[in-house]
Structures are given as C-alpha cells and as structure tokens.
Amino acid sequence: MSRLDVVIDLETMSTLPNAAIVSIGAVAVRDRVPVGEFYVRVQLETALDVGCAVDGDTMEWWMRQDVDARQEVDGSQEAGSLYQALTDLEAWLEETAAGDRFLVWGKGPSFECTILTSAYRAFRRDAPWFFRNERCMRTLLDLYPEAGDLPFEGIQHHALHDARHEAAQLIMALTLHESRPAA
Template sequence: MSKRVDIMVDIETLGKGSNATIFQISAIAFDIITGEHYSTFNKIADISKNDKLVVDGSTLIWWLNTNKELLAELLNNGHNSSDKLLIMFNDWIHTQSDDINDIHLWGNGILFDNKMIEEQLISLGVDYPIYYKNDRDVRTIVDLAGKKLEITEQELKEYFKDESLTEHDALDDVKYQIKLVAGCYNALIG
C-alpha cells in the first residue's frame, strides 16, 4: 500500500489571471502531522527566455510597493523559461510517490496556485498530475481551525508567524504555510 504524500506549493507571478507569467515555483513534500520536510523544489524562471510575458499592471505595482528588492533578486536569478519551470515541477511531483493518486497538493487558495499550475500545464500539453479530489486549500483549513479554537484567522496566523522567513519568497511562504497547516490539522484532529 502506498502512503499519502502532502505537498505545499506556492508560486510567484506577474499577474492574477490563469495565464499570468509564473516566475517562481516552490514546493515541499511534508508530513501533515509533524510538519517535517521530506523533499524540496525551488526554481526561478529567467523570464527573458519566455516566448511571451503575461503581466498585469496592478500586480507589477503591487510588487514594486511590497518588495521591489525581492522582485529584482528573483528576476535576476532565474535559469529556465516559465514553461520549463512548469515541466520541471511536474517531473518533480511524479518523483514524490509511486502512485500519483496519493499526492495531495496544498495551495494558499486552490483557485490561484493550484489552478494556475493546472491550466498552464494543460496549455503545454501536459496532464495536471494531481487527482481531482486531492487539491487542498490552506485558507479552508485555517478557517476551520480558527472556528474550532475560537480565534480569528489573523490570531492563528500570528501564532505560527516566523520572523526569519521572507514574505512573498515562494520557498519561505511554503515553509510558513506548512507550519500553519500542520498546526491547524493537529488542532482539528487532536
């Protein structure tokens, strides 16, 4: 019998639409009870290698007003096109379990990270590697745990906050979200 594999993913993009340019994909396979990390994927695109860029002005302005130094650092450290990044991520997911149906992909809003990855993989002619019942949503588990613990979402997030992590760096966001999800999971099942 194969074992459930939970993977937390976070992407950084230049827009909010499903076809927006993805320039960073980070993911960690993890134990949902302990939060232990098993395997890490962290790649940054060299957007100069993209055939096209899909950017929306409000997202670009948001980046410039939020952390333009991080944006510059990320955009200057990429190696492959955004399309190649997606293919590499798909390949990495397939190495995480002998049975792809055992993989549960967590995103901070499945209609953003997970959905954007799915739609862009399909546009490349690649099947989305996650079984349709296995997309998981950080926001939902946080909402449920907050209600059970009778605290606000913000109070719950503050409890798990880690000042050593850089917000909006996808890898650091993944690390934070794993701590958050493992804590919420334990609050719900404990």
C-alpha cells in the same frame, strides 16, 4: 500508506488564471513532517511566449515589496524556462510521492492549482495531480485560525519561504484537527 501533502506557492505577474509564473516553491509533508522542498525561478519571457498574463496592478504591487523578494522575480537571478520548471516540478512530485496519492495545497482555491493547471495546458500537458486532490489553505486556516498566527520566517513573497510557512501552518492545523474531541 502514509499521507503526503504538498504545499505549493507561486509568485506571479498577474492574478488571472493564466498568470505569468516567475517562481515556484513547494514543500512536501508526510505524516506532518516536511520531507522535501522544490524551488525554481522562471524567466518571465518564457511565460509570455505561451500567452501567460502580466497586469499593471501586480507589477505595481511588486514594486512595493521588499528588495529581497523582488530580486527573486525581477530577472536578476538565474532562471529557467517555464516549460523546464513545470517538467522539474512534475518530476519532483513523482519522485517525492513515490506512487502514493498526494494532496496539493494552495493558498486559495483559484490561485496556485488553477494557475499551474493553466500553465501545463499552455504546453498541452495535464497537471501532475488529480483535480480532486486539490485543497485550500485559506479554508483550513479559517477552521484553525491558531495555525494562521505562526510567525513567518524568511522573506515574504519568496515562493519557497512562503511554501515553508504554509507547510508549518498545515502541520499545525492538522495536529489541532486530530487533537479535537470527536463529536
């Protein structure tokens, strides 16, 4: 059985655990090779309808971001419901994993996985991964800072572009880890 890692990035309208999700990006990596991508925009209203949070500081932060990034989350592009986005993410994960165990990587220990779990719970559903398989990119990049220096390609704060970048960082960090001499 080969290793499958899934890097997930969210764009949200809050930093709280129940933040309103406005886009989801994910990249699957099998044995240090990207093997699939997922991207969806979410209608903000559908997140608000189930009690997801928006905060003024995050909204102000978005106003200072590049116009290309803002257009992905401002409602001007085609987007679906939060329920459908979560359903599609789950289906993509099941198809991509094909029954294999997989690790889910988020940028922080209390951001992507926590917010997605909260969103699934808002619909009385469980997150489609085992909680013990959650991993933190920030911790990995602290251990392998060279991977954090990779140049960014694409639009920063675009969920898929960020997930692609983080997947490249993950691949580099895992490669560095495996090349270290045994202690």
